[in-house]
Amino acid sequence: MTAVAQYTIIHINDVVASDMPPENPYEGQLWVNTATTPPETMVWDGQGWVVQNNLDDLRETVSTHTTKFGEFQNSVDGLNSYVGTLTETVETLEDDLGNEQSKVLEMQSKVSELEHSVDGLSITMQEQFAGGINYIHNSSGLNGLTDDWITSGTVSTDSSTDAQNNTTANSCFVLSDSSTLKQVVTGAVTGTSYTISLRAKKTTSGYSSYFYIKYNGSKIKYLFSTTSTFDWTEYSAVIDDVQDGTITIYAYNRLASLYIADIILAEGTTVHKWTPAPNEIYTTEVKIDRRGIEVSNADSAQRTVINNTEFSGYYNEEKIFTLNKDETITKKTTVDGELTVGKTKFVPMPTASEGLNIVILD
Numbered sequence: 001m002t003a004v005a006q007y008t009i010i011h012i013n014d015v016v017a018s019d020m021p022p023e024n025p026y027e028g029q030l031w032v033n034t035a036t037t038p039p040e041t042m043v044w045d046g047q048g049w050v051v052q053n054n055l056d057d058l059r060e061t062v063s064t065h066t067t068k069f070g071e072f073q074n075s076v077d078g079l080n081s082y083v084g085t086l087t088e089t090v091e092t093l094e095d096d097l098g099n100e101q102s103k104v105l106e107m108q109s110k111v112s113e114l115e116h117s118v119d120g121l122s123i124t125m126q127e128q129f130a131g132g133i134n135y136i137h138n139s140s141g142l143n144g145l146t147d148d149w150i151t152s153g154t155v156s157t158d159s160s161t162d163a164q165n166n167t168t169a170n171s172c173f174v175l176s177d178s179s180t181l182k183q184v185v186t187g188a189v190t191g192t193s194y195t196i197s198l199r200a201k202k203t204t205s206g207y208s209s210y211f212y213i214k215y216n217g218s219k220i221k222y223l224f225s226t227t228s229t230f231d232w233t234e235y236s237a238v239i240d241d242v243q244d245g246t247i248t249i250y251a252y253n254r255l256a257s258l259y260i261a262d263i264i265l266a267e268g269t270t271v272h273k274w275t276p277a278p279n280e281i282y283t284t285e286v287k288i289d290r291r292g293i294e295v296s297n298a299d300s301a302q303r304t305v306i307n308n309t310e311f312s313g314y315y316n317e318e319k320i321f322t323l324n325k326d327e328t329i330t331k332k333t334t335v336d337g338e339l340t341v342g343k344t345k346f347v348p349m350p351t352a353s354e355g356l357n358i359v360i361l362d
Contacts, residue, residue: 153179
C-alpha cells in the first residue's frame with residue numbers, strides 16, 4: 001500500500017488585509033487597513049502600526065513645490081515684461097541736432113540665455129551688450145576724402161538720391177576703374193572679437209571687386225570677392241581673438257564703379273547699425289570731426305574752416321581771409337565807420353563826395 005500525505009505551506013510574511021489589525025504582530029509585518037478609503041498599507045515597527053508610504057508628507061512636498069513654481073513663474077513673467085520694455089525704449093533712442101536728424105548710438109540689448117530654477121535651478125543672463133563704437137573714421141565719405149583714407153586710382157564720394165535711398169549715412173565712396181580704398185586702424189583692444197559690416201553695390205561684371213579686413217599681422221577675411229554685378233547689399237564678417245592692435249580694411253575695384261557705404265568696425269560678435277566714429281558729427285551744413293569744424297552755407301557759397309592748420313573763410317572755394325600767426329590776411333575789407341591803424345585814424349566824411357578825413361593821434 002502506498003502512503004499519501006498533504007502539506008500546507010504558510011508564508012510568515014503574508015500581507016493581512018482586514019478592517020482590524022492582526023493579533024500578535026511581528027516586527028516588519030504588513031497589514032492593509034481596509035477600514036480607510038483608500039486602504040492604507042501599515043507596517044508593525046515593534047511599537048505600533050505606522051503608514052508604510054508616507055503619502056501625506058509626499059502630497060505636502062508636491063504642494064509646496066507647486067506653489068514655489070507658481071511664484072517663480074510670476075517672477076519670470078515680470079522679468080520678460082521688463083526686458084521687453086527696455087528693448088522698446090532702447091531701439092527708439094535718437095537725437096536731433098539742428099533740425100537735421102543725426103543718428104547716434106542706438107542702444108541694443110540682447111539676452112542670449114535665460115535659465116530658470118527654484119530649489120536647485122538658477123537664473124542667469126549672458127551677453128548683454130550696448131553697441132557700437134565705430135573704429136573707422138569718415139566711414140561713409142560724409143566729409144569727402146580725408147587723409148584718414150589711403151587711395152589709388154580715382155576715388156570720390158557720392159550723396160545722390162541713390163545713395164540717400166540705400167544707405168544709412170546718405171553718402172558713399174565710389175571706386176572707379178583700378179582703384180583702391182584703404183584705412184589702417186590702430187589701438188584695437190586685443191584679446192577680443194570685432195565685427196565689420198558695410199553696404200556695397202557693383203555695376204559691372206567680368207572683373208574682380210573685393211573688400212577684406214586684415215588682422216593679427218597677416219590674417220585676411222573677405223567680406224566679398226566677386227566678378228558679378230550686385231545691387232546694394234549688406235556684407236559682414238566677425239574676426240575672433242584679435243591679438244594685434246592694428247587692423248586694416250582694404251577695397252579694390254576693376255572696371256566701372258564699386259560703391260561702398262556705412263562701414264562700421266565695432267567690438268563684439270554682433271552686427272551693429274552704422275554710426276559715425278566718436279567725435280564725428282555730420283549734418284547738411286556742419287561737419288565736425290577730429291580735425292576741426294567746417295560750417296557752410298550752400299545758398300551763399302560761403303564756408304568757414306577751423307582746424308589745427310587754418311582758420312579761414314571761403315567763397316566759391318576761394319580763400320577770402322585767413323589767420324597767419326599774428327596777422328590776418330584778407331582779399332577785401334569793408335569798414336562801416338571809422339578805421340584806426342596804429343596812431344592814424346581814417347574817418348569818412350558825412351557824404352562820399354567830401355572824401356576821407358585822416359587824423360593823426362597823439
